[in-house]
Amino acid sequence: MHRRMYTVAQLIGGVWGAGGAGGELVVHDPADGRPVSTVPVATADEVGKAVEAARGVAAGWAATAPAERAAALHRAADAVQAATDELAAAVTAEMGKPLADARAGVEAGVGTLRQYAELAPVRGGRTLLGGTEAIDFMAPGPRGVVAAITPWNDPVAVSCGLLGAALVTGNVVLYKPSERTPATGWLLARALDAALPPGVLSVLTGGGEVGAALAGADVDVVAHVGSSPTGRAIAAAAARTGAKALLENGGSDPLVIDAGIDPVWAAEQAALGAFANAGQICVAVERIYVHRDVAEDFVDALVRRAEALRVGPGRDPQTELGPLVDRRHRDHVHGQVTAA
Structure with missing residues (x-):
């Protein structure tokens, strides 16, 4: 190529x-x-x-x-x-x-x-009733x-x-x-x-x-x-x-999984929110709060989804998860993981 x-x-x-x-x-x-x-x-x-x-x-x-x-x-x-x-x-x-x-x-x-x-x-101005016997004009x-x-x-x-x-x-x-x-x-x-x-x-x-x-x-x-x-x-x-x-600017975005949610479906949504664009989105899922009743099933399903992701160079049509943007960002993310 x-x-x-x-x-x-x-x-x-x-x-x-x-x-x-x-x-x-x-x-x-x-x-x-x-x-x-x-x-x-x-x-x-x-x-x-x-x-x-x-x-x-x-x-x-x-x-x-x-x-x-x-x-x-x-x-x-x-x-x-x-x-x-x-x-x-x-x-x-x-x-x-x-x-x-x-x-x-x-x-x-x-x-x-x-x-x-x-x-x-279609973006126009407005007229507003101002003071007594007055009209205010607003023009963008x-x-x-x-x-x-x-x-x-x-x-x-x-x-x-x-x-x-x-x-x-x-x-x-x-x-x-x-x-x-x-x-x-x-x-x-x-x-x-x-x-x-x-x-x-x-x-x-x-x-x-x-x-x-x-x-x-x-x-x-x-x-x-x-x-x-x-x-x-x-x-x-x-x-x-x-x-x-x-x-x-950047966010700090939680995901809440309640007891009444299908944990497998929730894991798919969590994976999408966390792994899209290799997690490099201002609204990416950064932490997950899971009800104890579904926590084990949710984690198992999320691990399976993560393990199934096809990792590789972005130019490969089969790739689902590309690399982080550069070594500086990779080192930053690695520091966050090791400090967790």
Whole structure:
């Protein structure tokens, strides 16, 4: 099977290949350690230039009719759908997700883009009865420049949610994909950019330092899906700049099995909740409380299901459980297991 090496590029002010003076990162396939993608690292100066360039086109995109923005998002959805195989292959190569699951993530992203495209033209203002002999008018408007900092565990679906909502409501976007899945973000951005006016979407790549620079920049919204520590840092940065912080961070998710539940069925649900995406989901089952009357049968059934899972590289069609995203995350999870 041919193994592609991705060379990621940034997009600043409508120009692909801009910047990257901060160095280079290399992403490795978690299944076998082979290099998969090289990615430039944006400097703080490049982040500033990207914000300035976005400001320059923000008014024009905000003034575009909602129906035109919706049409652009439909074109973007078409482009992403056409790139499904390429995007799914990149997801699997960079973070290990089984190929069928990676394709499902792309399909979910396409559906999200289309949903936002359909909602945009019907999103209107309101009139409210104000004080005596007065009427209050409320008209929605874009906030301006949105920094979207997205995760690696479902990189297409989650990115499409943040980017689609921001773009269709008239905002310009600075998109920072995870340093663990940069090629996936780059391929997604190429599909979206082809459907949008130049400069409406920019892409900045690199590690946490690039995300921190974006969060502290002169933007109007910082939208982030990811870890709680990163979310807290973004909230602190937004408090200093006055930007709106839109955060969805990690959970701590219990599952309760009562005495009246079929323990075998419950074990199937628990396995799905705990092992999907190798447990790398913010709503993954992390601890289970089982009634003593069904505990033994439940545990036996869960062990059988776990032992039956087909473990392997994500590119193998038979694989149900792929590798963890990288050695750093593997060591973190191993530490949790050994400390339990």
